[in-house]
Amino acid sequence: MTWLITGGAGYIGAHVARAMTDAGERVLVLDDLSAGFPARLPAEVPLVQGSSLDGDLLKRVLAEHAVTGVVHLAARKQVAESVAQPTRYYQENLGGLGTLLEAVAEAGVKRFLFSSSAAVYGNPDVALITEDTPCAPVNPYGETKLAGEWLVRAAGRAHGISTVCLRYFNVAGAAAPELADTGVFNIVPMVFDRLTRDEAPRIFGDDYPTPDGTCIRDYIHVADLAEAHLAAARRLAEGDLQGDLTVNIGRGEGVSVRELITVIGEVSGDRRPPLVEARRPGDAPVSVASAVRAAETLGWSARRGVREMVESAWRGWLLHHGK
Numbered sequence: 632m633t634w635l636i637t638g639g640a641g642y643i644g645a646h647v648a649r650a651m652t653d654a655g656e657r658v659l660v661l662d663d664l665s666a667g668f669p670a671r672l673p674a675e676v677p678l679v680q681g682s683s684l685d686g687d688l689l690k691r692v693l694a695e696h697a698v699t700g701v702v703h704l705a706a707r708k709q710v711a712e713s714v715a716q717p718t719r720y721y722q723e724n725l726g727g728l729g730t731l732l733e734a735v736a737e738a739g740v741k742r743f744l745f746s747s748s749a750a751v752y753g754n755p756d757v758a759l760i761t762e763d764t765p766c767a768p769v770n771p772y773g774e775t776k777l778a779g780e781w782l783v784r785a786a787g788r789a790h791g792i793s794t795v796c797l798r799y800f801n802v803a804g805a806a807a808p809e810l811a812d813t814g815v816f817n818i819v820p821m822v823f824d825r826l827t828r829d830e831a832p833r834i835f836g837d838d839y840p841t842p843d844g845t846c847i848r849d850y851i852h853v854a855d856l857a858e859a860h861l862a863a864a865r866r867l868a869e870g871d872l873q874g875d876l877t878v879n880i881g882r883g884e885g886v887s888v889r890e891l892i893t894v895i896g897e898v899s900g901d902r903r904p905p906l907v908e909a910r911r912p913g914d915a916p917v918s919v920a921s922a923v924r925a926a927e928t929l930g931w932s933a934r935r936g937v938r939e940m941v942e943s944a945w946r947g948w949l950l951h952h953g954k
């Protein structure tokens with residue numbers, strides 16, 4: 632198999648490229664470098680700089696490299712930006728996916744893995760989110776992921792492509808400091824950023840119906856997530872998948888915002904008490920994955936805990952931002 636990883640120079644994509652290469656898979660990356668860095672890639676992985684919106688380029692790359700499977704991570708991922716610029720998100724995330732799927736169908740590629748998100752669920756009022764929990768995204772980013780899944784499945788049916796959609800929960804950590812997330816859009820880097828600015832971490836609401844009153848999330852180490860991609864790619868390569876597979880990628884365990892901030896304080900040595908502010912609109916009290924289907928269908932379960940995520944993310948933060 633030869634795998635094309637789109638968005639492979641990004642935070643998660645570079646982890647996937649490394650995990651697949653380490654496992655002996657042949658991999659190449661396509662990335663427009665709008666948010667990615669070539670230095671994240673192993674030296675042996677070829678990088679094509681270009682966009683998932685460029686159909687001619689995609690067709691050329693698939694043919695020239697005799698690609699047999701695609702892992703599609705390239706996307707815009709900032710929720711607030713998607714609210715402000717919905718047409719751009721639909722165009723880049725869905726348009727890019729449609730263009731890629733056309734090229735994939737034309738090239739006769741029969742295996743496709745799509746990077747989806749827990750954002751497809753919106754804010755369901757359930758203790759554990761299973762893949763059958765109804766999807767009701769609450770922002771354009773989540774909508775592009777849900778519509779993306781529909782498109783992937785429809786194209787799979789139409790062209791005989793086996794497809795897997797992985798719905799990631801809250802991704803954190805780094806397999807190596809140089810692979811860390813350099814953006815400040817998720818809670819772990821946001822707390823690091825506050826501490827680096829000599830400011831207390833913020834908690835948005837401590838009156839939720841949870842044991843300590845703060846929101847509960849399911850955090851997944853990016854190295855575990857990369858291993859889930861490898862497991863899914865292997866499942867696709869075996870060729871015995873009937874139709875499509877949609878799988879949550881989480882630990883199946885909730886951690887509250889207050890608990891997470893406590894761990895960050897222990898790891899960073901900066902234990903200043905958090906500031907409690909008003910709730911943010913749209914935050915669900917609890918979002919935790921059922922991890923059963925991933926274990927059953929991919930033979931994959933997360934191995935790394937929250938402390939390991941925070942410690943590895945902190946090493947990456949110090950490398951990129953200093954303190």
Ligand SMILES: NC(=O)c1ccc[n+]([C@@H]2O[C@H](COP(=O)([O-])OP(=O)(O)OC[C@H]3O[C@@H](n4cnc5c(N)ncnc54)[C@H](O)[C@@H]3O)[C@@H](O)[C@H]2O)c1
Pocket residue numbers: 637638639640641642643644661662663664665666667668681682683684703704705706707708723727746747748749799800801802817
């Ligand atoms: N980080 C998370 O917590 C999280 C959670 C759920 C889902 N996801 C999804 O995982 C995927 C990767 O996320 P990430 O955190 O690594 O983000 P990232 O921004 O670090 O990586 C995205 C990569 O895609 C590239 N890219 C963007 N648009 C492109 C295009 N049109 N053509 C080619 N390359 C393009 C960027 O340059 C970047 O390297 C995205 O699809 C995202 O929606 C991320």
